[in-house]
Amino acid sequence: MRPLLSVRDIKRHYQVRVPGGFFGRDALLKAVDGLTFDIKRGETLGLVGESGCGKSTTARLVMGHIPLTAGSVAFDGQPVTARHDSDWRAMRRRMQMVYQDTLGALDRRLTISDQIGEPFAIHEPLMTARQRHERALSLMDSVGLRADMAGRFPHELSGGQRQRVVIARALALSPDLLVCDEPVSALDVSIQAQVLNLLDDLREQTGFAALFISHDLKVVRQMSDRVAVMYLGKIVETGAPEAVFKRAQHPYTKALISAIPTPRNRGRRERIVLEGDPPSPVDVPPGCAFHTRCPLAMAQCRLDTPLLSGDGDHLVACHAIHQSAQSAPLAAE
């Protein structure tokens, strides 16, 4: 069964100019540096990491918004390019995106029913305005917006309502893949839960696959079938949510999880504090990108980039883990 989305070793590098010397020096910003993953039909992959790790860039590469520096992206067997020609536009019927900034994603001059109906106007020129309006109303209903709000404008709605509009618009043509780039980060916590539940329900009804991106571990855990943790443009750990969160192996993942605040009466998690400053994607350390801050760093970590490996579903990219994994079976015997 061919996976819906096939991402192979994608890279996105930028040539930039940084301060230094009289003119500044040229440097390479490695936003995404060799990602490989698959998403099967109906599956949700959660991508988690801190700001600057390359999550949003990954989303844009997968959608074909920006061109790849290297690697390939295949959607249902077809390559995804960044050339915005008619093929690319046709592909939009099947892959859509939900954004973090809800106000910016909507045209402030158009009513929300017009905007929800826009995908039809673009891709189904034979539909009449009346038909579009009716489809828009039914979509509004499926995301929990009252029909009397059809004539409202984006700035008249709350953040949560706007995000519902964006979701409705994205799902209008029943895409196979929905890429959600921090969809609830800008919302209040109580609203977050509502929108996430909505996404969950819609996913059950429509069966779309999703790439769910967030820096919030709890959200990712709730929404994903599989999770991948990113650091400085690479995936360092991937697996089922429970496995990654309860039995994290990579030191970075462990540190991330330990930083989740817990209520006092539940017992404190031990907080792992990483040493050193987070490096910028311009000066990625050689070998394993994390070695400058890693408590388990060894000599090898400075030289070789670790690859994702492990048993079964739970993969880690860490020399230290692999070494002890290699020695552990020997010890167990």
Added chain:
Amino acid sequence: MLRYALLRIARALVTVSLIVSIAFVILRLSGDPAIIILGPEAPPEAFKAFRHAWGLDQPIWVQYLKYFNAIFHGDLGNSMRDGRSALQVVGERIPLTLAITIPALFLKVLIGLPAGVYAALHRNTAIDRLIMTLSVFGFTVPSFVLGLVLAMIFAVKLGWLPSGGSDTWLHAVLPIFTMGMIGAAVIARFTRSAMLEVLGQPYIRTASAKGLVWRDVVVAHALPNAAIPTLTIVGFMVGSLVAGAVVVESVFSWPGVGRLLVTAVANRDLAVVQVILLFVGFTMVLANLIVDLLYGWVDPRLRTKRLQAGT
């Protein structure tokens, strides 16, 4: 800073080439100069001779290259009317134009700048309203109307000043005054906007809150920052020192470059028109370049582009 300067110079050179090319294109689009100058009834041999003398019978790209070449060597053709070198004809008139535009520029800046600054500092007072009302006329009253009205009052009715010609320094008063008034109004308005924008910035309030005397705040913080956009407009005015007097010179029969341009256009004297066009173009580009470089020096934000962290 060096990089910024080089970039600006390169752009200036490109703009100049563009102006020269446009001048060339305009020249060639005009239809046959031979017919225009000689008249349609002249015999065909006369046309041929004329065209050959002016190099008009060669392929267009050859003419283009020769044109560039000629400019480099300062050979810009002769006035088709009186046969003298067009450069010379124009050059003669430049001092006369400068004689009225330079004093006018002083007038504009010396009146306009302080007026604008004062108006901004005393916003919404009677003086501000007065300055604003007067300055409106700076760009709704055309220069020829103002010139004629002033001539009517001071030359005709009162007889204090002469209304035309260039014999004595008295003749220069009205042209200078006309241009000066209009320019001062424009500068006043512009300076006022720039000052108001700067005064509205948070850092001004901070400076004042720090305990600085208001006057010091203005002099040390507001004025230098407001100077930046004002530079643009003064630069434009400096650049048009040669060209800016076209209408005024015609109104007052002042024999400067502007007047020459008008008569050359009426007579289809291509060489002279072209020389003036190039001259004005060069002056403007140079003035803009200097303003740009001054900007780079005065406004440190323009000199470096820092990398923003984060993907």
Added chain:
Amino acid sequence: MTIDSGNLNPTTQASRPSGGSFFTSKGRYRAFFETWPPIVLIALFFIGLAIFVVATAPLIAPYDFMAMDLRDRLTPPALFGGTWTHPLGTDELGRDLLSRLIISIRVSMMIAFLSTLIAGTLGITLGFLAAYFRGRVEQLIMMLIDAQASMPFMIIALAVLAFLGNSLFLFIVLMGFYGWERIARIARGLAIAATEQGYATSVRDLGASPMRIYGRHILPNIASTLIVSMTLNFPEVILLESGLSFLGLGVQPPMTSLGNMVGYGRDYIQSAPWIMLVPSAAIVLTTLSISIVGDWMRDRFDPTLR
């Protein structure tokens, strides 16, 4: 180059909502005049008058503007010693000034209007092309903008007129090149900002074609700013055209324009000053009114534009 209506901006004045409460009624007049300051109303009245003249010019002119009556030359306006047969007097050829004024207003306004349309179309198109294509195309267009911005238009216009001759059509096209560069700059800047803002990107993500993105989304969103720019371009074209016509190089006789009339009146400022003053007043009043309204529009609709 605009009139500051900072003191006309309603928000800087009393902040009580219009209507008032039971105890302190603000008065409907005061509220009305806050949104529509008197000077703007007067300006709008003049503009309305000018538009009326433009629309009905041949019908309301009492005489044929070219009809000469040498017995009646140089008569002053009605209230200054003349008669009401020629309410604004006559010129040196006995032509009725009121009729000439009416036709001239029409000619000058039409030229300015068409030119502004051309400049607007040119500017918006090139600005959008620069914003959409970026890269080389953008650099080229920016260079064109710079080249045009660095030359005083009067000089360019004169140089071109030397070669284009006297066709009115070509003259209007030439005037259409005035100000396009400012509009192009604004259009490009706003289009780029729009794409960065996200609504343009998100519509593109839906699969919209560039035409749809620019035509249906970006353009309507930035239209108010562009319209204000074009409104402020209008009076400047009037000034430019009248200057050129005054010099004898713009609108040619027998056609008449405001600048033309001033040019004719020039020789008679001593003996018959009204010949020059009447069209001059018309020029000033028209440009003044449009500038006032343009500034007020700018303050109301787009305070970010300075």
